[in-house]
Amino acid sequence: MRTTLDLPDPLYRHLKLQAAKEGKTLKELVARLLEEALSRQAPRGLRPLPLVPAKERRILPLRDADLWELLEDGSSRP
Template sequence: MRTSLDIPDPLFRHLKAKAALEGSTLRDLVLNLVQRGLNSSNSAPPIPTSPDLPSISLGAPMALSEAHLSNANLSALADE
């Protein structure tokens, strides 16, 4: 079966170089890596599909007037 994958350029270059160093085709290398990944034990924790956003507890809500709600001011607050 044929399919298309969107592989980031740096990763693609790395795969292509690895295949060349091993004297293999890109197709054979990717198939081998996928097969090894599928056959490996599931000891690694699953990757969350929707991670929670980080939050910071300030103890109390911040009292901000509308004048402080510009992008520049909010960015400065986030940097503090």
């Protein structure tokens, strides 16, 4: 797919230099950098909850999804 990007001149020069150092085209370098940045993003959805030692637990055992729902919507239902 083709697209047009307006990049600041210093960024463009930096990218061109990096592409030349790697023996890649600008297109190849930008595609790789974008893929890497997107893969580093935290996945959306449920995240694992921290473990709490049994002796410190003061809540009923609930599924992660139930706990995240409570945290996100502020509900007080168990």
